Every structure is written in C-alpha cells, then in structure tokens.
Amino acid sequence: MSTPVTKLPVEKQPSIRVLAMPADTNAAGDIFGGWLMSQVDIAGSIVAYRYAAGRVVTVAVNNFVFIKPVFVGDLVSIFAELTQVGNTSMTIDINAYSERKRGEAECHLVAQAKLTYVAIDKDRKPRPISKNR
Numbered sequence: 001m002s003t004p005v006t007k008l009p010v011e012k013q014p015s016i017r018v019l020a021m022p023a024d025t026n027a028a029g030d031i032f033g034g035w036l037m038s039q040v041d042i043a044g045s046i047v048a049y050r051y052a053a054g055r056v057v058t059v060a061v062n063n064f065v066f067i068k069p070v071f072v073g074d075l076v077s078i079f080a081e082l083t084q085v086g087n088t089s090m091t092i093d094i095n096a097y098s099e100r101k102r103g104e105a106e107c108h109l110v111a112q113a114k115l116t117y118v119a120i121d122k123d124r125k126p127r128p129i130s131k132n133r
C-alpha cells in the first residue's frame, strides 16, 4: 500500500509527539514496529483516560496497519480520536504521521489503528463511564 506524501493535520492537536531514536530500531536498522505500537497505545490511552476521568486498560487492538516505515530521526505525531463510547468501553481511532527531514515538510501517514479501552475501578473491574464523569 502506497500513501502519497501528506501534510500533518495542523488543525488538530496530537495526543503525543515523539522522536524516533536509534535505541528504537530493529535488527535491520529501521524503527521497530513494536515501538510504534507502544506509542500508539500510549496516545490512545491518554484520550481514553481523559474521557473516563480515571484509570483505563487496553482490552483490544484492532486493524493495526503499518503503512510506511519509520526511520531514526523522524518526528512521529500520533492523533487519537474517540469514536465510540459504550457502558465501560471506549473505541479510539489512531492516525500516526512521521515527519522526515524536518524543515522540508516531508510527512507520511505511517500507521492507522483502532483500539478499545475499558475504564476500571480500584479492583481492576470495569466501571461505567458516565457515572464517573
């Protein structure tokens, strides 16, 4: 799948923005997919935590697609949008962008995913979201 060079959605605020570092590479020297998955999970959890006004856990990672590679030195911006709210669960849609050669405005959509989080109480049991907001 090839996605053309794109522009960051500057009208939106990213959930996180992070620089891909040499320590995050795989054996071939590119950024490890697991690192990006971790960043995506963190980005989604921030939105879910805010909405649920308290602790959440990831219950499912769906439709995770790696569209383009991430390289050392890329600035990765992850946008997370709440798209569905259940009784205790929240679904978050993620778009991750990589800015290469910063300053030259080369930007790629590198991953998309859909994650589900569950609000939990102090006993780690699901808690209704609306009663806690």
Ligand SMILES: CC(C)(COP(=O)(O)OP(=O)(O)OC[C@H]1O[C@@H](n2cnc3c(N)ncnc32)[C@H](O)[C@@H]1OP(=O)(O)O)[C@@H](O)C(=O)NCCC(=O)NCCS
Binding pocket: 057, 058, 059, 060, 085, 086, 087, 088, 089, 090, 116, 118, 120, 124, 125, 126
């Ligand atoms: C998340 C957890 C608390 C849910 O507990 P549970 O007893 O299975 O809860 P329920 O069956 O009542 O489901 C709770 C909600 O999650 C949703 N859910 C459960 N499994 C799901 C799945 N595979 N995909 C999407 N949603 C799911 C349910 O639909 C429900 O949503 P709703 O209340 O909005 O209708 C429990 O499974 C858990 O602790 N999992 C481990 C979480 C964790 O450690 N995450 C980090 C991994 S490193």
